[in-house]
Amino acid sequence: MAFGSMxxxxxxxxxxxxxxxxxxxxxxxxxxxxxxxxxxxxxCSLWHAMLESSESYDPHLKSNSGLVGGQGKKMGDYVEKxxxxxxxxxxxxxxxxxxxxxxNACMRRIVAAPTAGACGVMPAVxxxxxxxxxxxxxxxxxxxxxxxxxxxxxxARAFIAGAAGGCQAEIGAASAMAAGALAYIKGGHGExxxxxxxxxxxxxxxxxxxxxAGLVEVPCVKRNVVGAVNALSCADMAAAGLxxxxxxxxxxxxxxxxxxxxPPSLKETGKGGAANTPTxxxxxxxxxxxx
Amino acid sequence: MNIxxxxxxxxxxxxxxHTAGAVRIGLTAIKLLGEKPxxxxxxxxxxxxxxxxxxxxxxxxxxxxxxMKPDDMRIPHSFEEAEKSGLRFKIKNGYIPNSHPNTALIxxxxxxxxxxxxxxxxxxGGRIMINTLDGVEINCTGECPTIxxxxxxxxxxxxxxxxxxxxxxxxxxxxxxxxxxxGGNAVMVIETDQNIEKEKLNYLESVDGVTKVTYIxxx
Numbered sequence: 001m002a003f004g005s006m007x008x009x010x011x012x013x014x015x016x017x018x019x020x021x022x023x024x025x026x027x028x029x030x031x032x033x034x035x036x037x038x039x040x041x042x043x044c045s046l047w048h049a050m051l052e053s054s055e056s057y058d059p060h061l062k063s064n065s066g067l068v069g070g071q072g073k074k075m076g077d078y079v080e081k082x083x084x085x086x087x088x089x090x091x092x093x094x095x096x097x098x099x100x101x102x103x104n105a106c107m108r109r110i111v112a113a114p115t116a117g118a119c120g121v122m123p124a125v126x127x128x129x130x131x132x133x134x135x136x137x138x139x140x141x142x143x144x145x146x147x148x149x150x151x152x153x154x155x156a157r158a159f160i161a162g163a164a165g166g167c168q169a170e171i172g173a174a175s176a177m178a179a180g181a182l183a184y185i186k187g188g189h190g191e192x193x194x195x196x197x198x199x200x201x202x203x204x205x206x207x208x209x210x211x212x213a214g215l216v217e218v219p220c221v222k223r224n225v226v227g228a229v230n231a232l233s234c235a236d237m238a239a240a241g242l243x244x245x246x247x248x249x250x251x252x253x254x255x256x257x258x259x260x261x262x263p264p265s266l267k268e269t270g271k272g273g274a275a276n277t278p279t280x281x282x283x284x285x286x287x288x289x290x291x
Numbered sequence: 292m293n294i295x296x297x298x299x300x301x302x303x304x305x306x307x308x309h310t311a312g313a314v315r316i317g318l319t320a321i322k323l324l325g326e327k328p329x330x331x332x333x334x335x336x337x338x339x340x341x342x343x344x345x346x347x348x349x350x351x352x353x354x355x356x357x358x359m360k361p362d363d364m365r366i367p368h369s370f371e372e373a374e375k376s377g378l379r380f381k382i383k384n385g386y387i388p389n390s391h392p393n394t395a396l397i398x399x400x401x402x403x404x405x406x407x408x409x410x411x412x413x414x415x416g417g418r419i420m421i422n423t424l425d426g427v428e429i430n431c432t433g434e435c436p437t438i439x440x441x442x443x444x445x446x447x448x449x450x451x452x453x454x455x456x457x458x459x460x461x462x463x464x465x466x467x468x469x470x471x472x473x474g475g476n477a478v479m480v481i482e483t484d485q486n487i488e489k490e491k492l493n494y495l496e497s498v499d500g501v502t503k504v505t506y507i508x509x510x
Contacts (some may be wrong), residue, residue: 002292028294042295049362063305065345107347107367114297115416116307122298144298151297159379160297161308162416163338163392177297197463214342216305270342287345 002152003027006248007198008030009149010190010215020144020184020193026181044139047126050111054127057099061106065287067217069106072099089132090232097124097228101221107190114151114160114173120224121174122147125182125231146184147177150197158250158256162209163268165259167223172204172255175227175234182235196231196238198248203230206258208266210273213284219274292416300417302361308393309339309346312413314366316395317355319421319433322507323409326401327506328356337392339413340384349382352395356380361417390422407505419470424505428469428477433507435464436483440495441503444470444477451498452479474500 003009003024012023028039062069075098078084079091085095100120104110113122126143129135151160154173159165176197183196205228212218239245244251265272274280303313311441329373333352343349347367354369357376365372387394391412398408410423421433427498431437442448449468456463462484470477486508496504 019500024294032424034297043298046295046299046301064347091399107310109301109362109364110304111299111301112307112311112417113299116304116311118303119304145294148294148297152292152294155292155297163308163415213345215345 002031002156003108004153004156005147006150006153006194006252007081009220010194013190013290019142020149020190021145022217023176024145027149028145029274034234040141041198043144046111047137047140048108050113050123051127053103053108053110054096054100054123056108057103058106058108061108062104063105063217065214065215065217066100067105067211067215067283068221070102071221072096087231089128089230092132093124093128093228093232094225095177097121100124101224105215105217105221113147114155114177115162115170117223118170118171118174118191118227120221121171121178121227121231122181124177124178124224124228129185135185138252143181143184146193150177150180150186150193153249154201154252154255157252159259165208165256166207166262166267167209168204168261170200171223172201172207173228175204175230176201178228178231179234179238182231183238186235186239188238191243192200192238194248195243196235198243198244198246199234199237200230201248201255202244202246202251203234205255208262208273210266210267210275211268211270212275212280214270214275215285215287218280218283278285296416296418300361302417303366305366306346307417308415309342309348310351310366311361311417312393312415313339313348313351313395313418314355314359314361314363315417315419316397316411316413317352317472318358318360319355319405319411319419319507320397320399320409321356321358322481323421323505324399324405324407324409325403325406325505326403328378328399328401329402331356331378332398333380333382334385334387334396335382336385336387336390336394336396339393339395340440352382352397353378353380356399358448376443380416391420394422424478425503426480427471427476429467429478429480431467431480436486437507438481438483438487438492439505440479440481440501442477442479443473443500443502445500448477448498448500449479450480450497455491455495456481456483456487459487459491
């Protein structure tokens with residue numbers, strides 16, 4: 001049975017003296033009736049797909065609607081000038097988040113993590129660490145297990161689809177997953193991983209799903225940036241010893257409550273938020289030929 | 292959900308429910324047909340219809356009908372691929388009552404004359420469900436090996452099928468029986484743990500009272 005709470009995973013780690021990622025790996029082996037080699041191979045090929053997808057960004061592509069395309073390149077050029085507020089490392093995380101979001105919109109190959117709309121968050125941080133900070137592949141794979149365990153708990157207690165719970169369930173979930181992965185890579189254990197994930201989700205509580213013209217483009221591409229950068233800040237806070245006063249499992253439950261309270265207009269119907277602005281409605285009319 | 296439902300699938304964007312799920316709908320439909328399709332009528336309803344074009348749902352379903360997997364980079368060009376491979380298709384928006392927001396009704400004709408009409412829906416995260424097959428509600432995912440037997444509702448058919456599976460060491464995971472009325476037309480939907488060779492199913496097709504056998508193998 002998949003883990004139903006962060007507390008459960010941490011308890012298992014303490015009892016069996018294992019790491020968070022190991023607990024998730026062992027559970028996968030039991031759930032899918034397989035072995036460690038097969039599981040890691042599968043995770044490894046997923047990582048390679050993420051890496052390939054990130055590095056095959058095409059700056060000349062534009063989405064069918066024309067709303068996105070080339071923005072990742074623009075960001076990269078600006079970061080390279082060396083004068084950005086975020087600096088090089090975070091600048092490249094932002095650039096990669098944009099690039100992946102755009103690739104998704106342009107019907108390129110991506111890895112849903114946990115969804116296609118949020119596919120930019122995890123690779124933005126992991127690929128940047130891999131390439132710029134030389135984190136080795138084995139650690140990245142372990143980190144992916146950490147993130148998957150967090151995602152499983154969120155999916156079990158709340159949701160991971162914008163249509164069900166708003167963008168807090170997609171970008172929010174991806175951000176929590178990435179924060180946990182980052183906390184692990186920094187040397188954190190169960191408490192830090194849980195703290196990072198909890199803070200990340202808490203920070204994005206209430207985020208709505210308001211796709212302009214119903215497309216996974218505006219504001220979706222740029223929301224991948226907030227997901228990634230939020231994960232970085234929360235992982236750093238956790239490493240500094242900070243955590244929310246609210247336990248992570250309760251934060252996840254709160255996210256579910258908020259998601260249930262959100263009106264349908266803010267849950268992937270394209271009828272509220274950015275989608276319902278005068279410009280948003282105009283774009284919809286022009287693209288779909290309807291009001 | 293297992294961890295590879297959380298991380299993954301590897302897919303062509305932009306949407307796991309409206310693109311990747313749509314490809315899997317096409318792939319499952321041709322498995323139900325059992326041969327290469329030459330003609331397809333596709334009706335999209337609900338959210339599929341509303342955001343379908345922008346999410347490439349139409350191209351994704353056709354890609355699935357051509358046998359492409361959800362991460363095939365040719366998906367955006369599936370209409371051109373369909374022309375090259377001789378698949379004639381029509382796509383329209385329609386209203387399908389009592390259905391999931393991401394539903395497609397697909398009618399296929401195969402190169403050897405087989406036909407099938409199936410209603411399928413995309414549940415999210417790339418997962419799909421077969422709701423009806425040739426008008427009968429079956430509600431199965433098609434993710435594990437599935438045998439669907441259409442037969443006349445008389446005693447003996449369930450035992451015959453179960454016996455054949457037992458003889459071949461196939462373990463039944465779930466079994467769903469339904470019928471339109473007593474003594475009328477019945478459908479057995481059996482999900483198994485293991486694959487079964489198509490030849491073993493030919494025996495079933497020849498049994499008196501069995502009108503159709505459909506098999507969805509493991510992908």
